[in-house]
Structures are given as structure tokens and as C-alpha cells.
Amino acid sequence: MTDILPEETERFVRAALPEADETLKAMEERGEGFPTVGREVGQFLRLLAHAVDAERIFEFGSGFGYSAYWFADALPEDGEIVLTEYDADELREAREFLESAGFADRAVFENGDAMDAIERHDGPFDVVLIDHNKDGYPEALEAVRDKVAPGGVVVADNAMVSGIQDFDAILAALEGDDPELDEDSRGIAEYLLTMREDETFETSVVPLGEGIAVSYRR
Numbered sequence: 001m002t003d004i005l006p007e008e009t010e011r012f013v014r015a016a017l018p019e020a021d022e023t024l025k026a027m028e029e030r031g032e033g034f035p036t037v038g039r040e041v042g043q044f045l046r047l048l049a050h051a052v053d054a055e056r057i058f059e060f061g062s063g064f065g066y067s068a069y070w071f072a073d074a075l076p077e078d079g080e081i082v083l084t085e086y087d088a089d090e091l092r093e094a095r096e097f098l099e100s101a102g103f104a105d106r107a108v109f110e111n112g113d114a115m116d117a118i119e120r121h122d123g124p125f126d127v128v129l130i131d132h133n134k135d136g137y138p139e140a141l142e143a144v145r146d147k148v149a150p151g152g153v154v155v156a157d158n159a160m161v162s163g164i165q166d167f168d169a170i171l172a173a174l175e176g177d178d179p180e181l182d183e184d185s186r187g188i189a190e191y192l193l194t195m196r197e198d199e200t201f202e203t204s205v206v207p208l209g210e211g212i213a214v215s216y217r218r
């Protein structure tokens with residue numbers, strides 16, 4: 001897999017982050033080998049949620065709640081984050097972790113397909129994280145687009161790499177070629193191309209973690 005940042009730069013970014021609390025340490029231990037967004041992106045997500053004064057957040061793909069932990073920390077007590085996850089055991093763990101951090105009352109847990117869950121929740125959302133099946137990113141964007149508050153942000157994880165997508169093919173598609181793309185790479189490439197052309201959003205790919213595309217809703 002392509003390295004996004006040189007090792008030394010990654011160490012530098014990590015070293016400048018605040019200390020992890022006990023819940024975060026336990027989550028990171030649990031997360032070994034699991035594709036969480038990672039601490040650098042987690043901190044950035046919390047910063048984004050604070051920057052837009054987020055009150056409502058929706059996640060496509062929550063796993064055991066690692067990214068949701070960061071978001072929930074930025075919400076006011078009466079804020080809301082909707083977690084979605086196919087895997088009931090992971091979602092139960094998410095509930096337990098958020099309970100131990102004191103954030104469970106801000107969380108709504110949706111077990112099943114995120115694409116069904118988004119239909120059950122009206123907007124507006126101040127922050128949306130797209131981090132579920134990579135071939136589903138374009139469809140998720142269409143489902144949530146009109147529910148993103150003006151001034152809100154959509155963040156797509158794995159904008160650059162993951163264990164299952166083809167970095168070179170996605171880059172070629174962004175540069176105007178017509179490469180052969182597997183389904184996951186196509187999902188990411190289509191998502192980035194759509195966001196690039198969409199004048200209601202302003203997008204930057206930020207090379208933290210596995211790369212996040214951050215799109216501001218004008």
C-alpha cells in the first residue's frame with residue numbers, strides 16, 4: 001500500500017497530538033488490526049466538529065465506535081450522533097465504549113445497512129462521515145447530500161488508500177485517464193470526481209491517515 005506520509009512526518013504529526021485518555025487507549029488496543037480512522041484523523045474530526053459547532057452528526061460505517069468517540073466529544077450534551085453498522089457485536093462494543101466515556105446519551109445506534117438508516121433520519125447534519133463499503137460512497141453522497149447543513153462538512157475516509165483500492169488507478173482517473181477500476185476503486189474515484197465538479201461543495205483531500213476528502217457545504 002502506498003505510504004501517504006513519510007514515517008518521520010507521521011511521527012511528527014502524532015507527537016503534536018494531545019495525550020489519549022483511558023477510553024481512547026482501550027479503544028486503540030481493541031482497534032489493532034481494525035480499520036479505524038486512526039488517531040491523527042480522529043483528532044482532525046473532532047477539530048472539524050468543533051469548528052462548525054456541530055450539533056448533529058451522521059456516520060456511514062461506525063465499526064466499534066472509534067470515529068464516533070472523537071465526534072461525540074465535540075458535541076454539546078443535547079447533540080446527536082447517529083452510528084450505523086452491519087455488525088451487531090461491533091455496535092454493542094461502540095455503545096459500551098461511548099457509555100464509558102459518558103457520551104452514550106448523545107448517540108443513536110443503528111444496526112443494519114447505513115443506506116437504510118439514512119432514510120430514517122432527517123437532516124440537517126453538520127458533519128457526515130462516509131467510511132463504509134467503498135463502492136457505496138457515491139450512493140451515500142446522493143442519499144445525504146440534501147441533508148448536509150449549509151456550513152457543514154462531509155468527510156470521506158480512505159480517499160487515498162485502503163487495503164482494497166488501487167491508488168494508481170484512482171489517481172489516473174482523477175488525472176483524466178480512463179483506467180480499469182475494480183468496484184471499490186471506482187467508488188472512491190467517482191466520489192472524488194463528483195465532489196470536484198459539485199459547486200455546492202468545496203473539497204480538499206487531506207493526507208492524514210489513509211487520506212480524507214473534506215467537503216464544505218457552501
Ligand SMILES: C[S@@+](CC[C@H](N)C(=O)[O-])C[C@H]1O[C@@H](n2cnc3c(N)ncnc32)[C@H](O)[C@@H]1O
Nearest residue numbers: 036037061062063066067085086113114132133
Ligand atoms: C472502516 S470501518 C469503520 C471505522 C469507523 N468509522 C472508525 O473509524 O472506527 C467500516 C465499517 O463499516 C461497516 N459497513 C460496511 N458497509 C456498511 C453498510 N452498508 N452499512 C452499515 N455498515 C457497513 C463494516 O462492517 C465496518 O465495520
